[in-house]
Amino acid sequence: MPEELIVPNRPLAYRCPNPTCDRTRLEEAPLGLACPNGHVVPFIPGTTVPVFCKEPDDASEYASGGSAEKHDNALRWVLSTFHADEAGLRGGLVARLQLRKGGRVLITGAGTGNDLPHLAQALGGSGEIYAQDIAQQMLLTGVERHRAEVERTGIRLHFSVSDATSLPFADGEFDAAYHFGGINLFADVRRGIAEMNRVVRAGGRVVIGDEGVAPWLRNSEIGRMLIRNNALYACEVPLGLLPETVRSPRVSWELCNTFYVIEFSVATDPLAIDIDVRHLGARGGSVRTRYFGQLEGVDPGLRDRIYAEAERRGLSRVEYVESILRRALKEPPGAADRG
Ligand SMILES: C[S@@+](CC[C@H](N)C(=O)[O-])C[C@H]1O[C@@H](n2cnc3c(N)ncnc32)[C@H](O)[C@@H]1O
């Protein structure tokens, strides 16, 4: 594997979130980012952090006064309860992104930014991190706590206040996308995952973790105690919400099997499934014919006689029915009828 990424210095720009603009590039203007069609995304006053979409003040525990300290307390409780080492936990999850020097990574719901030093370290001294959160207070604490330290390592760090379910980026701009600890509460979890998948290039990695006891603990006493303590522990792994193109998906649990982790590689092409392979045996047909070729219901006695006749002729049911129908339409026999 080469040390540097194959495509260094690809330019990335935030994109206009206005639906009429089809993700037009935004350019830096004095008080914000501007698109050629006149839309402006303002900076938080006194900073160059753009605000695309912001949770209203006090709308959640993360958008209220003291949110960062409350989050620190909650995190301390988690780490003590499950005897976990924060650096080991976060470093281990970041390693699953398979970042390389010069890479570009997105972190959604970054909060106070505890993952940023681990992402920076994984980029090995060059690369870019884009950190976003919908709660301005949380993100600003992240800026204060981590900007200087991360930028000293040579990494370019960009923050935005934005909605993880509607990301202000073009498709395939990132080598990896990461999320820790908030997706259970996204208003639309499927879109949260789909957006991470959309902005990562084919072959890039997505890692998502959040609270949720493993299924075998759900009805155990310790599982029920944790769920009574905090209803988030009842959250199920959102495997059914993954995009259908994902490759090599894996699910595992951290923190004594109470925190699920989903990881996958991104692909943009459909799964390589041949739906035309013919089945041998009495029923016959293929995935395509069995799905798309369903006919109307017929007299069950007639059906049974057709099946019996197919067997007598040594044909599959599909082959025999197709041959009858082709004859009725005066069409030449199909390949299967001839074979
Ligand atoms: C429990 S905190 C986790 C923060 C951080 N990832 C960490 O590991 O400490 C969850 C975060 O998700 C953010 N969040 C919730 N919904 C979001 C959304 N739709 N878009 C972006 N961030 C969101 C919250 O504002 C909060 O900062």
Ligand SMILES: [Zn+2]
């Ligand atoms: Zn625009």
